[in-house]
Amino acid sequence: MLEVLSVKNYAIISSVRVEFTKGLNVLSGETGAGKSIIVGALSLLLGARGNSDMIRAGEKKLSVEGVFSFDELNPALKEALDENDIEYEDNTLIIRREINDTSKNTCRINDVTVSVSYLKRIGSLLVDIHGQHEHQRLLAKENHLYYLDMYAHESISVALAAVAQSYDFMNSCRKELDSLKVKQKEISDKKDEYASALAEIEKVSPVIGEDEKISARLKVLESAEKIYSLVDSAYGLLYLKNESVLTLLGDAINELEKVSKYDDGMESIIPMLSESLINIEESVNEIRAYRSNLEFEPYEIENLNERLSQLNRLKRKYGSIEDILERQEYMKDALSGFESIEDDIAQGEKKYSDAVESYRENAWALSILRRRAAENFSREIISQLKDMAMKDAEFEVRFTEKKPSPDGTDDVEFFITANKGQPLRELSKTASGGEVSRIMLSLKSIIGSRDGIECMIFDEIDTGISGNTAKVVGRKMASLAKSKQIIAITHLAQIASMADGHFLIEKKDIDDITTTSLRLLERDERIKELARIVGSGESETALSHGANLLSEAEEYKKGI
Numbered sequence: 001m002l003e004v005l006s007v008k009n010y011a012i013i014s015s016v017r018v019e020f021t022k023g024l025n026v027l028s029g030e031t032g033a034g035k036s037i038i039v040g041a042l043s044l045l046l047g048a049r050g051n052s053d054m055i056r057a058g059e060k061k062l063s064v065e066g067v068f069s070f071d072e073l074n075p076a077l078k079e080a081l082d083e084n085d086i087e088y089e090d091n092t093l094i095i096r097r098e099i100n101d102t103s104k105n106t107c108r109i110n111d112v113t114v115s116v117s118y119l120k121r122i123g124s125l126l127v128d129i130h131g132q133h134e135h136q137r138l139l140a141k142e143n144h145l146y147y148l149d150m151y152a153h154e155s156i157s158v159a160l161a162a163v164a165q166s167y168d169f170m171n172s173c174r175k176e177l178d179s180l181k182v183k184q185k186e187i188s189d190k191k192d193e194y195a196s197a198l199a200e201i202e203k204v205s206p207v208i209g210e211d212e213k214i215s216a217r218l219k220v221l222e223s224a225e226k227i228y229s230l231v232d233s234a235y236g237l238l239y240l241k242n243e244s245v246l247t248l249l250g251d252a253i254n255e256l257e258k259v260s261k262y263d264d265g266m267e268s269i270i271p272m273l274s275e276s277l278i279n280i281e282e283s284v285n286e287i288r289a290y291r292s293n294l295e296f297e298p299y300e301i302e303n304l305n306e307r308l309s310q311l312n313r314l315k316r317k318y319g320s321i322e323d324i325l326e327r328q329e330y331m332k333d334a335l336s337g338f339e340s341i342e343d344d345i346a347q348g349e350k351k352y353s354d355a356v357e358s359y360r361e362n363a364w365a366l367s368i369l370r371r372r373a374a375e376n377f378s379r380e381i382i383s384q385l386k387d388m389a390m391k392d393a394e395f396e397v398r399f400t401e402k403k404p405s406p407d408g409t410d411d412v413e414f415f416i417t418a419n420k421g422q423p424l425r426e427l428s429k430t431a432s433g434g435e436v437s438r439i440m441l442s443l444k445s446i447i448g449s450r451d452g453i454e455c456m457i458f459d460e461i462d463t464g465i466s467g468n469t470a471k472v473v474g475r476k477m478a479s480l481a482k483s484k485q486i487i488a489i490t491h492l493a494q495i496a497s498m499a500d501g502h503f504l505i506e507k508k509d510i511d512d513i514t515t516t517s518l519r520l521l522e523r524d525e526r527i528k529e530l531a532r533i534v535g536s537g538e539s540e541t542a543l544s545h546g547a548n549l550l551s552e553a554e555e556y557k558k559g560i
Contacts, residue, residue: 001068001485002068002127002455002487003068004017004019004067005018005020005038005064005066006065006066007062008064009055009056009059009063010040010054010062011034011037011040011054011056011516012056012507014056014513016517016518018503018518018520023478023482023501024481024500024501025485025499025503026488026490026495026496026501026502027488027490027503027504028489028491028496028502028533029505030506030507034507035460035505036459037516038489038518039129041064042127042457043129044064044099045065045123046095046119046124047107047117047119047121047123047124054099055099061098061100062099063098064096064097065094065095065096065097066094067093068126071091073091074453075452077452080121080125081093081109084114084118086114088110093109093110093126094108094109094111095108095122095123126454126455127453128456129457129459130440130457130459130461141413141428144397144414144427145407145410145411147443151377152370152373152377155369155372160407162365163407166362167405169358170356170359174352174355176351177345177349180344180345180348183337184345187337187338188338190334194334194335197327198335201324201327201328202328204311208322208325210311210321211312211321214304214308217304218301218305231287234287235291238280238283246277246281246284249277249280250277253270253274253277256270359404360409367410374397377446378396380442381439381443384441385439387476388438388441389469392417393416394417395415397413397414397415398413398415399412400412414427418435435464436464437461437464437465437473438465441458441480445479445480454484454485457487458477458489460489460491461488462490462492466492470494474492474495474496474497474553477498479560481500493530493533493534493546497526497550497552498553498556501520502520503519503520504518504529523550526546526550528543528546531543531545534549
C-alpha cells in the first residue's frame, strides 16, 4: 500500500505530505482545488512523462516521494527489483523523483538511481491508476482480450504459454523454409554461371604454388644459354682440361707424398688437400647435374607461358590460387546443393505444416479454456452490475477468429444491454458514461485480486451516476477496499461517505500566491464536507443529511 505521499513545488503545490490509510481513501474538494494535481503528482512518481513546466513558479526543482509497504511482494515486482539489485528490507520501497529547471530527471528506488522507463515499469506493478482515459481502454475492442485473459489467468496460463511457444516455433520453421526457397532461387539464377565457371577452373586445375614455380622456371629458361656457357666453363676448369683444378690438385698431392719420404714436415698438409679434392669432386658432380637440367625442349618456354597465362586469367577473376580453389569448392557445393535443395524444401514444408497444425491445436485448446472462462466472466460481470443498479443488464463475450499471434487466434469483444428486451450490442456503441464507470468498477472488483497490485486509484470514475446508483457504487468501492487500498477522487457524497480516510483538497492564496493543500478530516469536518458536496451548504438540514450519510455508511461497513 501507499503509506505516504510527499509533494514539493509541483504545479501550484508548495508542500504537501499525505499519510494514507488502509482501505478506502477519498479525496474531495471544490472544483479547481487541485484534485487532478494530486493524481498528476502520483503519476509522475510512478514514471509518467515529466518536464520543467511542472515546477511551481519561482522554484528550480520539484520532488515527489512515496513510501510503499507490503505484507508480501508479488513475484513480478520482486523479480523486477532483483534485476536492478534493489534491496527491499521490511518489504518497504521509498521512491523519489526530482525534476529540475532543465528538465533533468533523477529517479531513485531505495536510494538506487534508476531510469524513468524502469521507474514506470515498477510503478505499473505498485499502483493501478484508473481515470477517465481508462473508459476509452474499456471501450476499445482490442483491449477486451487483455481483460478476459487477466480474469482467466490461472486457468489459461499453461495453455497460453504453449501457444506462445508453438507460435515461435511455427515462425522459425517458416523463416527456415523461406530461407531455403531464397537459396533455391539464388542457386537457380546462378546455376549456368556456376557451371561455366566451374568448368573453366576444372579445365585449368590449378595447384597451389604452381604459378611461382613456373615463373621461377621461366626465369631460368629465358637465360639458359648464358647460364649454360658459364656453368660449362666452370665445369671444364674444374674437371675437363688437362690442367683442371682436379688434375693439378691431384698432382700436387702426389708430389707432397713423395716429399714425405724424406721429411715428415708436410704430412699434416696432405690430408687437408685430400679433403679439398673430395669436396671439389662432389661440387663437379653437382655442376654436372645442374648443367644436365638446363637442357629443355624447344617448346617448353611456350608451353610454360601458356600455362601461366591460364593461371593468371583465373587469378584476375578470383584472386590467388587459394581463392580460386576456395571458389571452386563453393560452386561445387552450390551446384550439389541445388540437387538436394528440393528435398530440403519438401522436408521444410512438412516441418512447417506440422508446426502450423501444432499451433492451431494449441490455439484451439486455449480458445476452449477462454470460452469457458468467458461464461463465468459474463455471469460475474452481470452479478456486479445488478449490485450497482443495472438490474436488467446482460453481458456477453463474443469470439471471432484473428490471424495467428503469440496469444492465439481468438479475437473477443464485449457486448452489453442495460435494458430488458433490448438486443446485445457492442460495448463501445451502447454504454453511457455512467454505465462504463460501473462496468469498469465491476472489472476491477472481479480481476483486481488477480493482478497482485495492492493499491488502486480511481480518478473521478463516478462521472454520469448519482442518487441510489452512486450509493451502490460507493458500497462496491468499500467492499473492494477490504482487499486492496483504494484512493478515490470523487464529487459524490455517497462515495465519500464510505471512506476510511477522507482528505480535503483546498486551494488557498497565501501572500498573493495560490497553493493547494490537503488534510485529513475529522468526523465533524467530514459531515460538513458531505453537506457541501450535496450542495446544501451548512444549514442544519444539510448537516443532518451529511451526518445521516456518514452513519449509514459506517453501519454498512460493519457488515462487510
